[in-house]
Amino acid sequence: MSMLKDPSSKYRAFPAIDLPDRTWPSKTITEVPIWCSSDLRDGNQSLIEPMDAEKKMRFFKTLVQVGIKQIEVGFPSASQTDFDFVRRLIEEGHIPEDTTIQVLTQAREDLITRTFESLKGAKRAIVHVYNATAPSFRRIVFNQDKAGVIGIAVNAARIIKDLAAQQPSTEWTFQYSPEIFTSTELEFAVEVCDAVLDVWQPTPANKAILNLPATVEVATPNVYADQIEWFGRHISRRDSVLISLHTHNDRGTGVAASELGLMAGADRVEGCLFGNGERTGNVDLVNLALNLYTQGIHPGLDFSDIDNVRKVVEECNQIPVHPRHPYVGDLVHTAFSGSHQDAIRKGFSQQDANGIWEVPYLPIDPADIGRSYEAVIRVNSQSGKGGITYLLEQEYGICLPRRMQIEFSQVVQKETDRLGLEMSAEQIHSLLDSEYLQATAPYALKGHRLQEENSTSAVDVEVISKGDTQHWRGIGKGPLEALVAGLPVDVEIMDYAEHAIGAGTNAKAAAYIELRVDGGRSLYGVGIDENLTTASFRALFSALNRSLKQAEAQAA
Secondary structure (H helix, E strand, O other): OOOOOOHHHOOOOOOOOOOOOOOHHHOOOOOOOEEEEOHHHHHHHOOOOOOOHHHHHHHHHHHHHHOOOEEEEEOOOOOHHHHHHHHHHHHOOOOOOOOEEEEEEEOOHHHHHHHHHHOOOOOEEEEEEEEEOOHHHHHHHOOOOHHHHHHHHHHHHHHHHHHHHOOOOOEEEEEEEEEOHHHOOHHHHHHHHHHHHHHHOOEOOEOEEEEEEEOOOOOOHHHHHHHHHHHHHHOOOHHHEEEEEEEEOOOOOHHHHHHHHHHOOOOEEEEEHHHOOOOOOEOEHHHHHHHHHOOOOOOOOOOOOHHHHHHHHHHHHOOOOOOOOOOOOOOOOOEOOHHHHHHHHHHHHHOOOOOOOOOOOOOOOHHHHOOOHHHOEOEOOOOOHHHHHHHHHHHHOOOOOHHHHHHHHHHHHHHHHHHOOOEOHHHHHHHHHHHHHOOOOOOEEEEEEEEEEOOEEEEEEEEEEOOEEEEEEEEEOOHHHHHHHOOOOOEEEEEEEEEEEOOHHHOEEEEEEEEEEOOOOOEEEEEEEOOHHHHHHHHHHHHHHHHHHHHHHHHO
16 A cells, blocks of 8 residues: 555545635634643543543642643543542542533433432532534444434433432533534534523523534644634524634644634633643643743643643653653753854843843743753754853853854864764863863963062963973063063963853852964963962963964874
């Protein structure tokens, strides 16, 4: 078997929706939807190894902590484990006052009855019933005509209403899903839902939920939005209904479909954290919520410690979150490219703490979701001076002069090419140390004595060269000029920079000198010491030794 040369002989394009006056394309999302997590039901049933009771409890508490107020906790009529979990939540008082649990049931009387048994004593509950309405399911799976499908839905709605009346202490919400909504004729989807609403008789004060699932994604997201807008225009009792979205990700556009569905008038979203679910998964609630956040709308969910949320989900689902997962993956805030790194570093340096977030390549401040800046820039053979500079600044307080950034980046690039691996901030600092701070041959500065009088400096330095001790003396207008005057070679200082590392009694001075020896190529040296003059002397010797060593290598 192989791909067909003419796929149209086997597959058909989904027809467009006749909605020439659609309004959703010109709208933006300004209201936060009602969030419903289906991790413990839809997500759980898709796992190779479903969660046990303790994992489900841990997951439930995480959902509560995040701030999700509606949580589908199971399919109690289909699983004793789910039934017992629902009972435990209720009997042990794990459900907060502002949180509503939701349970799913098929449209069969025995299953609905069992579902209500699991909910005895609940303060609030959503009973979610569904049956398939799409033509292929009517014909292939259930051998039902339209009237038969409506009959199943209406009968289930009546049973639910009657059983709810027998437990008046619970605040009930009824939810109906025309399963495979996206493949169902829109007129028929409205007809089925209207028939269910005729039984339930919702009001603006006690709304019913009509959940419109893209059980299987069959078209582009704009088609789903058209379906939602068309449905919202034609359903009866619109003011007494919450339109809910439940998108899957078969085409890889579940998030986009939900966003456009909200633009088209939906009120609610069902999904899973990080997109777990059958086949390619359910819509990703984290992705959706943080998309809103980056548009200046607080989603009402708290992902301030996203790494901990991810840890719980990964351990409960036993599925790792992809490193490129939006906002959450290990690599999504990371730049390896040199040009990207340079832009990010400049963005951070110019970012106003009280202003709008405008850091290139970062749509969200990683700190807002508890991510450290350590992973924002990582260095490999594709990286440039920007990333290297950023890491040294952030981790060690070392601010390289611009021309030295270029010089040192070549040193790092040579090492990453040799290793074939990325380099950590620690490894980069170690390379800076070995290349610059430990550049002590042929001349190692042993000590110095400085005398200053009437703007004139006299310097005596003790130097170790090839095991011998030498004494150099120079006089100049300042310490560095005096030191240069005492050197045995002709040097020219091209650039000098200094800054403090740290503050207070533990502060050190960092000095950087660009030096040209005997008219050759200029190179930098670095010196770090508690004393600024000593740091500058060390920087000069570092540059001197690197220049002499390079000249010796070229001569050989």
